[in-house]
Amino acid sequence: MKIKIEKLNAWFGKNQALKNVSLAIPVNTVLAVIGPSGCGKSTLVRCLNRMHETIGSAKWEGKIVLDEESIADFDPVTLRRRVGMIFQRPNPFPTMSILENVTAGLRLNGMRNKKELESIAEISLKKAALWEEVKEKLHQPGVSLSGGQQQRLCIARALAVDPEVLLMDEPCSSLDPISTTHIEELIHELREHYTIVIVTHNMQQAARVSDDTAFLYMGDLVEHGATKKLFTNPKEKRTEEYITGRFG
Amino acid sequence: MNYFLRKNVNRLMLFATFICAILAMIPLVLIFSDLLIRGGGALNFDFFTQLPKPVGETGGGMANAIAGTLMLILTASAMGVPVGVMGGIYLAEFGKGRFSSWVRFSADVLSGTPSIVIGIFAYTLFVLPMKGFSGVSGSFALAIIMIPIILRTTEEMMRLVPVSLREGALALGIHRWKMLTFVVLKTAASGIITAIMLAVARIAGETAPLLFTTLGNQYWNFSPLEPTAALPLQIYTFSISPYEDWQRQALAGAFVLIVIIFLLNALSRLIFHENKN
Numbered sequence: 429m430k431i432k433i434e435k436l437n438a439w440f441g442k443n444q445a446l447k448n449v450s451l452a453i454p455v456n457t458v459l460a461v462i463g464p465s466g467c468g469k470s471t472l473v474r475c476l477n478r479m480h481e482t483i484g485s486a487k488w489e490g491k492i493v494l495d496e497e498s499i500a501d502f503d504p505v506t507l508r509r510r511v512g513m514i515f516q517r518p519n520p521f522p523t524m525s526i527l528e529n530v531t532a533g534l535r536l537n538g539m540r541n542k543k544e545l546e547s548i549a550e551i552s553l554k555k556a557a558l559w560e561e562v563k564e565k566l567h568q569p570g571v572s573l574s575g576g577q578q579q580r581l582c583i584a585r586a587l588a589v590d591p592e593v594l595l596m597d598e599p600c601s602s603l604d605p606i607s608t609t610h611i612e613e614l615i616h617e618l619r620e621h622y623t624i625v626i627v628t629h630n631m632q633q634a635a636r637v638s639d640d641t642a643f644l645y646m647g648d649l650v651e652h653g654a655t656k657k658l659f660t661n662p663k664e665k666r667t668e669e670y671i672t673g674r675f676g
Numbered sequence: 677m678n679y680f681l682r683k684n685v686n687r688l689m690l691f692a693t694f695i696c697a698i699l700a701m702i703p704l705v706l707i708f709s710d711l712l713i714r715g716g717g718a719l720n721f722d723f724f725t726q727l728p729k730p731v732g733e734t735g736g737g738m739a740n741a742i743a744g745t746l747m748l749i750l751t752a753s754a755m756g757v758p759v760g761v762m763g764g765i766y767l768a769e770f771g772k773g774r775f776s777s778w779v780r781f782s783a784d785v786l787s788g789t790p791s792i793v794i795g796i797f798a799y800t801l802f803v804l805p806m807k808g809f810s811g812v813s814g815s816f817a818l819a820i821i822m823i824p825i826i827l828r829t830t831e832e833m834m835r836l837v838p839v840s841l842r843e844g845a846l847a848l849g850i851h852r853w854k855m856l857t858f859v860v861l862k863t864a865a866s867g868i869i870t871a872i873m874l875a876v877a878r879i880a881g882e883t884a885p886l887l888f889t890t891l892g893n894q895y896w897n898f899s900p901l902e903p904t905a906a907l908p909l910q911i912y913t914f915s916i917s918p919y920e921d922w923q924r925q926a927l928a929g930a931f932v933l934i935v936i937i938f939l940l941n942a943l944s945r946l947i948f949h950e951n952k953n
Contacts, residue, residue: 479847484772509849519844523862533848536858582844589848 429493430455430593430623431476436490438471438480445471446488447647453640458615458624460638460655462631464670467644469627473595476625477511478504494593509533511593512586517602518578520570520585526562529570529581533589548588556584557614576607583614594618596626600633612637631671635659643667711934715927723928728894728910731919738929740896744811744905745933748890749876751815751900756822757872763823764830764868769856780828787824794820795885803889811897811904814890818882822875829871833864866948873944877937883908907933 431453438446445468453459461469474480475488478499492499499507520529528535530549539545549566553559558580562573570581579599586594596615600608615624615637628634634641635655642652643664651658651667662668669675722737729736767776794817802813837860845855861868886892892909893902907929914926 477847479843482843482846505849505851507849508847513847515840515844515847517840519838519840521841521844521859521863523859523865532845533850536845536848536850536854585848 429453430495431625432491432493433472433476434491434493436472436475436488436492438468438475438488439486440471440483441485445647446475449490449644449647449649451642451649451652453623453625455623456619456621457639458619458626458637460634460641461625461627461644462629462634462641462670463644463650464675465629466646468647469644470597472642472644473513473597473625473627476593476595477508477513478502479508479513509537509589510591511595512589512591513595514579514582514586514597514599516598518575518582520573520578520581522569522571524570525567526570526573526581527566530584530588532585537589549584552584552588553581555587555618556580557610557617558584574607576603576610579603579607579611580614583611591622593623593625596624598627598629601629608633631659643670645670708934711927711931714924715929715931718924718928719931723925723932727896728914728925731917731922734921736925738905738907738910738925738932740893741905741907741910741929742932744890744893744897745880745907747898747900748811748815748818748886748904748906749880751812752818752822752879753872753876755815756819756875757826759819760823760826760872760875761830761868763827765834765856765861767827767831768834769860780831783824783827786820787828790884791817791821791882792884792887795888798885799888806901808901809889809891809903810901811890812900814886814904814906815900817885817889818879821879821882821885825875825878826868826871830864830868833867833871834860836867837863866950870944870948873940873947877940877944880937880940881908881933883912887912 429452433452434450436446436449437444449468449472451459461472463469471480476492476499480486480488481504494502494507494510521532524532527546527549530552531539531545534545534548550559550563553562558577561577562581565572570578573581579602583594583599600611603611612633615626618624619639626634626637638655640653641655641658643650643658643666645666651662651664653663658667659671662671720737722735723739724737724742725739726735726737727740728738763779767779771779797820798813798817802816803809806813841859841863842855845859846852850859886906886909890906890909891903892913893905895905897904911926911929911933914922914929917923917926
């Protein structure tokens with residue numbers, strides 16, 4: 429198992445966002461987290477790289493284990509280099525060029541060697557399926573790209589620091605259908621080398637890209653299992669109602 | 677109300693707002709054209725290179741006052757810019773409690789404090805114990821005027837940087853101070869530079885706080901501990917004098933000062949727009 433979550437509880441102030449969530453994520457698989465708005469999907473992934481606790485009133489309890497090591501014992505900065513994250517809206521740094529964006533994580537952590545940086549940038553952009561589109565204009569601003577390209581740029585930026593896990597918090601929610609397809613194809617390729625957790629509102633997307641699916645409702649983990657099984661033969665009544673569109 | 681009445685009321689109000697918009701512009705246009713005609717005529721090469729001549733002799737310039745003003749602005753910025761920017765960073769990033777709201781409140785009150793009061797403050801703090809007027813005491817007063825402007829704008833500009841960029845940087849495993857310096861501060865930089873330019877433009881023309889700190893000087897002086905000439909002071913002294921030649925020089929000085937302020941404003945706009953695109 430790459431990640432094990434045991435009895436995870438999370439709060440925003442007095443509001444409990446996650447209640448006793450336990451699940452495990454095998455190495456190099458894709459876990460989709462689905463559920464209606466406000467069910468705690470984002471909070472769950474944000475606990476995995478300890479971004480949750482950067483919000484003032486937020487706290488969490490329970491155990492999260494990455495490769496046999498509790499993430500509570502990590503320095504959050506080190507943890508985040510191993511557990512990368514893609515956000516809902518593409519967020520390239522506006523003052524940086526495409527190349528600078530991709531290498532931002534490395535440069536700001538002290539890597540100076542220009543040749544090495546450029547070769548890592550090329551590899552990362554290729555992995556993010558963006559290289560062909562930007563190789564002629566690496567020095568143009570990152571924000572000059574289209575929304576879908578910006579999101580792949582952010583994926584390349586996350587890949588450049590060489591993480592093992594990728595968290596994706598609704599990565600396609602602000603993209604058009606074609607860009608969404610690009611990202612989904614990308615997830616298919618990335619799963620060979622990375623463990624991926626993707627939050628999505630779109631159940632077809634969850635069914636297309638994931639091995640396992642977790643259904644959250646009001647902070648509870650209602651059901652968790654193989655995606656095929658969960659979508660064709662759910663155990664819980666609430667899961668069935670949600671995936672058939674009767675609520676949520 | 678019938679249709680024609682309504683339409684005419686609309687015309688009347690539109691006209692009234694238009695007239696008020698024009699009224700707001702008229703003072704600047706009048707000042708600028710008057711200075712251009714009367715002061716511009718008195719401008720010559722000597723004005724920028726010569727010392728003021730004693731009464732009775734014609735010619736001379738304000739070279740020492742121009743240099744003095746530049747020196748005052750530089751030392752005031754050296755004191756005021758770091759305090760304003762760093763304080764603004766604190767307020768934007770770390771200041772959440774009651775202390776910060778007090779800092780904000782004091783800054784707002786300070787920026788509304790009459791500059792002559794700030795001059796008296798600098799006089800009591802520097803001139804009295806040092807037993808003499810000095811450039812540095814004037815710079816100190818000017819720095820106090822700059823600080824609240826820069827502090828509040830830096831805070832606003834840092835806050836305008838979206839949370840998504842901060843989170844994006846943190847999620848890459850970047851330390852917080854690096855995220856603040858190389859992502860947030862860099863993104864906010866054009867706004868902060870604009871604020872600094874506007875603060876400089878504001879203090880360039882300040883006269884009151886210099887009256888009993890810098891005092892003014894008819895000769896060259898480059899020591900910060902001696903009375904120093906400054907354009908606004910020179911304009912003040914010359915324009916209230918009974919000598920026609922000095923009055924003409926004062927107009928020329930005022931023209932130069934307003935052009936400097938105009939250029940600083942234009943430059944700050946340019947920087948802001950350049951970075952926005």
